[in-house]
Amino acid sequence: MNSHVEIRLSGSGGQGLLLAGVILAEAAIFDNKNAIQSQSYGPEARGGASKAEVIISDEQIDFPKVISPDLVLALTQIASDKYSKTVNQQGILIVDDSIELDGNYNYGRVIKVPIIKTAAEKVGRSIVANIVAVGLIAELTQMISRENIEKAVLSRVPKGTEDLNRKALMEGYLLAQSVL
């Protein structure tokens, strides 16, 4: 991907997308890039869809807001209905396989994979779907080294959950490889 990537992560409130955004941003900085992580709250934040955003760039980031995302992740139907169409036409839309997309719209490249199911069944905890998504995004974009993604994950997840989250990350890589 490009050396300037705008990422929008969407889902529901309890899915840990803020943490996913923070991890991607911190991993990018370990890789000597620049990054901004942000979360906007407003009337739309009360509607059941939550979003977190990250900009990663090799250059200085002048305008800190995601305008035309190169990558949109949607983990719930409500979030997808709201944000899937915001991905730019050269970008990647990643949706959980539980989501139905409006067939009348051209989203560009769509990657539909079982993120939540992978977290629940292969890792054993649906709560780590966010970390599966981090692995998936990192591997698809190839913007950040695996070493630094793992370092960022392990520095941010609760103590005692390191193995669980490392496994979630690996499953995210594998999901990416299944569609590459």
Added chain:
Amino acid sequence: MNSHVEIRLSGSGGQGLLLAGVILAEAAIFDNKNAIQSQSYGPEARGGASKAEVIISDEQIDFPKVISPDLVLALTQIASDKYSKTVNQQGILIVDDSIELDGNYNYGRVIKVPIIKTAAEKVGRSIVANIVAVGLIAELTQMISRENIEKAVLSRVPKGTEDLNRKALMEGYLLAQSVL
């Protein structure tokens, strides 16, 4: 304070300022305001000072970056040296009492209080200095109701630490009252 407040929280990496920013933003949204929480990473993030930013407004927030903070918090000397002078002249600078300010500069209103010491000695854990700071800021700015600050704190802190964090919040309120 004004109905549009730009807040910059600074300190060292392990002090939980991102969480403090998220809590302030979420509390504001519970209060039916708009908020943006962000964290920028760049060359400066490698220099030992960490910062998190929040904008809270009654209006829609058009430009999401903090330009001229109305409130700057500094919990470490390094962070203070870097960010204390960025507070605007009508704003409030809050520094931990361990910090020495450059006496040759006019910072506007300065509030120097024992945030870390209060967390360590009155609450019993220096790690909750961020939540003491949240209480202090909420009480000083009066932008967010106590009810919603507490709700936001309790929704974001690890399970089992609710009482500790509630106490930290109360100590933050008391610190604010000591200077009002």
